[in-house]
Amino acid sequence: ELKVEQNPLFLSMQEGKNYTIYCNYSTTSDRLYWYRQDPGKSLESLFVLLSNGAVKQEGRLMASLDTKARLSTLHITAAVHDLSATYFCAVDVYGGSQGNLIFGKGTKLSVKP
Amino acid sequence: DAGITQSPRHKVTETGTPVTLRCHQTENHRYMYWYRQDPGHGLRLIHYSYGVKDTDKGEVSDGYSVSRSKTEDFLLTLESATSSQTSVYFCAISESRAGGRYEQYFGPGTRLTVT
Numbered sequence: 387e388l389k390v391e392q393n394p395l396f397l398s399m400q401e402g403k404n405y406t407i408y409c410n411y412s413t414t415s416d417r418l419y420w421y422r423q424d425p426g427k428s429l430e431s432l433f434v435l436l437s438n439g440a441v442k443q444e445g446r447l448m449a450s451l452d453t454k455a456r457l458s459t460l461h462i463t464a465a466v467h468d469l470s471a472t473y474f475c476a477v478d479v480y481g482g483s484q485g486n487l488i489f490g491k492g493t494k495l496s497v498k499p
Numbered sequence: 500d501a502g503i504t505q506s507p508r509h510k511v512t513e514t515g516t517p518v519t520l521r522c523h524q525t526e527n528h529r530y531m532y533w534y535r536q537d538p539g540h541g542l543r544l545i546h547y548s549y550g551v552k553d554t555d556k557g558e559v560s561d562g563y564s565v566s567r568s569k570t571e572d573f574l575l576t577l578e579s580a581t582s583s584q585t586s587v588y589f590c591a592i593s594e595s596r597a598g599g600r601y602e603q604y605f606g607p608g609t610r611l612t613v614t
Contacts, residue, residue, distance in 0.1 A: 390541075417600070419602070419603070427607075427608075428589065428605045428606060428607050428608055429542075429589070429605045431602055431603070431604065434596070434600050434602055436600050474541060474542070476542075478601075486532075486544060486547060486557065487542075487544065487603060488544075488558070489541035489542040489543070490541055491539060491540060491541040492541050
């Protein structure tokens with residue numbers, strides 16, 4: 387059974403600090419996705435990571451993928467309040483166009499002034 | 500928003516009643532998905548479709564059925580709703596992007612409460 391584990395599940399941090407969210411998965415996959423969800427809203431795609439060593443950056447967020455370690459990280463640099471949200475990683479089980487995603491349970495990030 | 504709408508957006512129903520949720524897309528995407536989101540579980544795939552009349556089960560399909568008679572509509576039916584099916588339901592489509600990658604985009608969600 388494929389498992390996708392995120393940690394931490396809850397993260398409270400101060401503005402200006404750096405932190406990393408980890409996403410471990412239990413089977414081979416070379417496609418990993420990060421999503422953001424604001425309370426009461428839908429999911430917004432942040433990053434698609436397609437190969438070992440892939441690194442993507444957008445603003446204060448940077449995501450990376452290590453397929454050998456079955457690990458992806460989402461690094462937050464100099465956090466600001468607007469980054470408060472829940473972040474999900476998801477692994478593509480079959481690859482190709484079928485796109486069956488298995489999601490982690492999410493990391494609820496709260497950035498305090 | 501990839502042209503995805505869901506209806507209804509909110510519904511309260513009683514245990515044992517049938518419920519149908521609709522997902523509508525306007526951009527002719529082949530793949531469509533239904534997920535449910537529950538606290539502490541993230542999103543879990545219920546069913547998905549890879550074309551008209553072509554559907555398959557996901558991780559948590561028990562108690563749910565789906566139909567897709569037109570490319571643009573993917574229906575999720577709870578034949579006899581139970582309280583354990585109280586959840587937020589998201590529809591998604593898969594869209595191809597450059598470099599052979601695919602991204603899933605999600606609809607606004609339907610909040611279903613079974614009393």
